[in-house]
Amino acid sequence: MNLVVFGAGYVGLVTATGLAELGHSVVCVDTDPARVAALRAGDIPIFEPGLAELVTRNVREGRIGFETAVPAAARTADAWFIAVGTPPSKDGSADISAVLSVAETIASLAERRALVVVKSTVPVGTGDRVQALLDGGSRLGLEHVSNPEFLREGTALEDFFQPERIVCGVRTPWAEERMRALYTPLQLEASQVQITSVRSAELCKYAANALLALRISFMNEMARLCDALGADVRDVRRALGSDSRIGPRYLYPGPGYGGSCFPKDVQALAHFGRDAGVTLLTVEATHETNERQRGWVVDKVLRALGPNPVGKRVALWGLAFKPETDDVRESPALAVVTKLLAAGVEVRVHDPEATDNFLRALQASVGAAAERVVRCERALDAVDDADALLLLTEWRSYRAPDFPALGARMRTRTIVDARNVWGAAGVSALGFAYHSLGLGPRAGDPTP
Ligand SMILES: NC(=O)c1ccc[n+]([C@@H]2O[C@H](COP(=O)([O-])OP(=O)(O)OC[C@H]3O[C@@H](n4cnc5c(N)ncnc54)[C@H](O)[C@@H]3O)[C@@H](O)[C@H]2O)c1
Structure with a gap:
């Protein structure tokens, strides 16, 4: 054709x-x-x-x-x-x-x-x-x-x-x-x-995205609860995911969903629901939870930096909204870096593909403040003299870093792992303070 x-x-x-x-x-x-x-x-x-x-x-x-x-x-x-x-x-x-x-x-x-x-x-x-x-x-x-x-x-x-x-x-x-x-x-x-029908086709796209986003927001809330109560969100996820009525996908806590689809589609669905006289409470809450999640990650970083974060240095790995793309639209990194800059923190960033797009988007959103962000061509360079390493996007190349080399270059051995990928990497034994999203009190310990 x-x-x-x-x-x-x-x-x-x-x-x-x-x-x-x-x-x-x-x-x-x-x-x-x-x-x-x-x-x-x-x-x-x-x-x-x-x-x-x-x-x-x-x-x-x-x-x-x-x-x-x-x-x-x-x-x-x-x-x-x-x-x-x-x-x-x-x-x-x-x-x-x-x-x-x-x-x-x-x-x-x-x-x-x-x-x-x-x-x-x-x-x-x-x-x-x-x-x-x-x-x-x-x-x-x-x-x-x-x-x-x-x-x-x-x-x-x-x-x-x-x-x-x-x-x-x-x-x-x-x-x-x-x-x-x-x-x-x-x-x-x-x-x-x-x-x-045409109307059903139009709706099912929004419904699919909203349901996937809801699962992510739900798990983000479970991760917060795990942190508060000392449970391990991995155990909760395994139990949930092995229930065939639920299934294992889209149950990973993180810094909140981003990208060009979930954030905008969830809001648009809530909007045209309201226009049709139907308030979609779960959809509205999905969005609200996602907004709060970015703040929760920033709070973790700031707490890890100690009482005065001004002038402290954070290395940030991962700027794309997810791995294998250079898309930074609604990426959690934008909100997180904006908040860190506002708190007076120095930010050094690395991403395998998305740095140009990220710096452009940050500039459009915060103007000259974006110039305070330092771009690093190699992931390890970003951690030089850092007071904390924050992982936001779980690119494969970040999965198994050389932790001793990393620690040697940092000022303070602190990791905030917003993707929970290093929870079993034994980083505590290497002297890192390890902060996860709901992995429980023993996260960071060597695997038994
Ligand atoms: N990106 C995704 O993963 C994804 C997945 C499913 C659905 N969608 C939906 O698909 C649509 C497109 O998304 P995208 O991510 O590809 O957007 P995009 O921003 O990457 O691309 C849109 C392109 O359309 C071009 N454009 C704008 N007006 C035009 C016009 N009048 N004539 C010709 N070109 C024009 C722009 O220059 C741009 O290159 C959106 O509705 C989005 O919600 C996106």
């Missing part, structure tokens, strides 16, 4: 490249000229494992091209994908203006009947507005489909090629048949392509 994908971000670029790899002919359109120029020059503007190789191959083989506007030859596309951003507005609602503007563009350009597939995460009812724009601007019978994206950054290609499910909210059997044809090359089981 001939396809146009709007948006060359995490979702658009992965979708466009994945569809090209399946043999479709794809034009990927992004309004950011710098992004398009980079892609044309072979530079991939985001870090996503395996993506660069796949883009290069599909460009070389002529199945994908990058443009700032839709070229004339692409106006006869069989399907148009909308994968542009839906950032949060000030009041927490989703800003869908880019989605609606692309729908108008499609209505004005399309030269034949086609699908218009919204992959962006949009509040329930947006699809009806998209369809109205298509109907108002074109007589060709353009048909909106809601096809929410479930990929996870870091494993986005795997998620594209082996999805657990594909949800298609359709209006007609024609659209259903076309959507099934589009994804046929993935050779999925029939039950993996879930056909729903």
Whole structure:
């Protein structure tokens, strides 16, 4: 099929490249000229494992091209994908203006009947507005489909090629048949392509993210309780996770969820729930708990630094909101560093991929204060003369550091492990004060 994908971000670029790899002919359109120029020059503007190789191959083989506007030859596309951003507005609602503007563009350009597939995460009812724009601007019978994206950054290609499910909210059997044809090359089981109404498809994306976020917030509260009561959150998690009704995933405490999806989608869901006259108490509480979690981590660091943190030095490992991505949107590191700077602490940071993005985002948020943050190219350099090491993102390269070497370079052997990865690394025996999130009084002791 001939396809146009709007948006060359995490979702658009992965979708466009994945569809090209399946043999479709794809034009990927992004309004950011710098992004398009980079892609044309072979530079991939985001870090996503395996993506660069796949883009290069599909460009070389002529199945994908990058443009700032839709070229004339692409106006006869069989399907148009909308994968542009839906950032949060000030009041927490989703800003869908880019989605609606692309729908108008499609209505004005399309030269034949086609699908218009919204992959962006949009509040329930947006699809009806998209369809109205298509109907108002074109007589060709353009048909909106809601096809929410479930990929996870870091494993986005795997998620594209082996999805657990594909949800298609359709209006007609024609659209259903076309959507099934589009994804046929993935050779999925029939039950993996879930056909729903448009409104159900729109809602299930928010529901999935809110439920995953709720599990994380719940475990963060359990970790706090473990700290207060002397229990070990690993034991609690094991017991919970082995219950087949619960399952083991998304039960890890941490510095609070971040990224471009959970924080904004949880707030947007709460918002359109309120608009619909339904107060979603668990969803509201999920967000509130997450906000507090960042503060809890900072309090731990400040307590570990002693009564006067001014001028103390903290080494921070991990700036991306999770490993294997350079995305820092809503990363806990932003809130944590902002609070540490406000407390007069010196901060030295390291991340394998996300430092540039982080410093840019911090600058945008706190201005000149961001210049006080020292970037380090090597993780070990960050700990020089540090009074504490704070682990915020559990990149693989941080899993097994040379603790004696690390301790030798620090001023004070203090670790705040906000991912609980070193709880059994025996760091106490090496003279470190070890602070975890709910691992209990013996955390940091050597494994028996
Ligand atoms: N990032 C994820 O992990 C993820 C996962 C599932 C769903 N989503 C959803 O997918 C959507 C896109 O997210 P993302 O992370 O890819 O965003 P992103 O910010 O990485 O990319 C969006 C891209 O769209 C471009 N753009 C904006 N307006 C445009 C227009 N009018 N025409 C063409 N391009 C335009 C921007 O320049 C940018 O490159 C959001 O709704 C998000 O909630 C994201």
